Amino acid sequence: MRRLLAVLAAATLAVVAPGGEVAGSPSSAPAMYLTFDDGPNPLITPIVLRILERHGAQATFFPTGRTLDLFWGDEEVQDLLDRGHAIGNHTWSHPTLSTLWWTEVRDQFIRGGAAVRERTGFKPSCARVPYGEQDPGITAVLDGLGLALVDWQADPQEWRSPSREEALAHVQRWEEDGMVVLLHDRKWQTLGILEAILEHYGDRGWVFPPLPECRTDDEAAMRSAARVAGDSPIGGFEFPRSGPRSVRGWAYDPDRPEGGLEVSVSVDGHSFETLRTGTDQGFSSSLPHTVGRVCVWVGNEGLPREDAFLGCRTPPWPLD
Numbered sequence: 384m385r386r387l388l389a390v391l392a393a394a395t396l397a398v399v400a401p402g403g404e405v406a407g408s409p410s411s412a413p414a415m416y417l418t419f420d421d422g423p424n425p426l427i428t429p430i431v432l433r434i435l436e437r438h439g440a441q442a443t444f445f446p447t448g449r450t451l452d453l454f455w456g457d458e459e460v461q462d463l464l465d466r467g468h469a470i471g472n473h474t475w476s477h478p479t480l481s482t483l484w485w486t487e488v489r490d491q492f493i494r495g496g497a498a499v500r501e502r503t504g505f506k507p508s509c510a511r512v513p514y515g516e517q518d519p520g521i522t523a524v525l526d527g528l529g530l531a532l533v534d535w536q537a538d539p540q541e542w543r544s545p546s547r548e549e550a551l552a553h554v555q556r557w558e559e560d561g562m563v564v565l566l567h568d569r570k571w572q573t574l575g576i577l578e579a580i581l582e583h584y585g586d587r588g589w590v591f592p593p594l595p596e597c598r599t600d601d602e603a604a605m606r607s608a609a610r611v612a613g614d615s616p617i618g619g620f621e622f623p624r625s626g627p628r629s630v631r632g633w634a635y636d637p638d639r640p641e642g643g644l645e646v647s648v649s650v651d652g653h654s655f656e657t658l659r660t661g662t663d664q665g666f667s668s669s670l671p672h673t674v675g676r677v678c679v680w681v682g683n684e685g686l687p688r689e690d691a692f693l694g695c696r697t698p699p700w701p702l703d
């Protein structure tokens with residue numbers, strides 16, 4: 384019964400927040416799409432997440448199914464999504480696809496997608512091909528599975544252990560609004576390179592949203608339907624581009640599917656407002672006219688497990 388309630392409650396979520404949450408990239412600010420392949424790594428990925436957090440940046444992760452199976456369960460993947468990041472398909476075991484039969488290629492993406500769905504309730508809508516191989520057979524398989532191919536412009540090649548300066552110079556050579564940067568959450572060199580990119584471009588007003596083709600319209604509903612009693616809450620938030628300045632989001636806890644979850648909003652490091660989700664799982668809070676960094680937490684209603692952290696982000700409005 385509880386499970387049914389959860390599914391019913393989740394079904395209404397799509398109305399609240401299509402796509403879970405979409406990072407606002409105002410038309411005036413150039414955007415860079417950071418992508419991390421081949422994770423998760425139990426040591427490196429949590430640090431990558433902290434660095435992104437500190438800079439209010441979001442990214443798109445392309446884990447392999449096999450690595451997910453080794454290292455991450457539902458809570459970790461849902462936490463990644465709570466923080467506004469997106470997830471894509473990077474096959475099951477990272478083979479050189481051009482050496483395989485097309486049925487084996489298809490199987491690689493089906494198994495890679497299933498590993499994500501087991502943990503999140505939805506299959507990724509985008510994929511990255513191992514080693515960036517391009518061939519018509521692979522493209523046909525991706526099309527058949529409804530997966531959008533994600534390529535990249537800049538590849539700082541952490542495997543060569545470049546210095547931060549060399550890596551940043553490489554990204555600058557490909558600098559363009561909407562560029563995709565290939566990184567890997569499995570080597571420590573990536574951490575310094577990521578810091579260098581975020582500092583350099585953050586200072587110049589660039590924004591770092593997740594890839595839109597990796598968001599699924601009913602992600603929030605499907606993620607919620609995958610939760611069972613005792614799980615931690617999940618959610619997401621965005622800054623609406625029109626209307627009064629506000630933060631708007633959704634949160635779902637299988638232990639309280641009827642809503643009423645406590646949501647805490649902090650602004651510039653200070654507690655700003657504590658509110659409750661409605662029966663539609665939504666919440667919304669007006670923000671002061673001048674606001675820097677906004678962080679959101681959701682209180683856990685079930686077993687004494689963790690609250691959910693929905694991340695910290697800076698609204699895309701000008702500080703006037």
Ligand SMILES: [Zn+2]
Nearest residue numbers: 420421513514
């Ligand atoms: Zn890879």
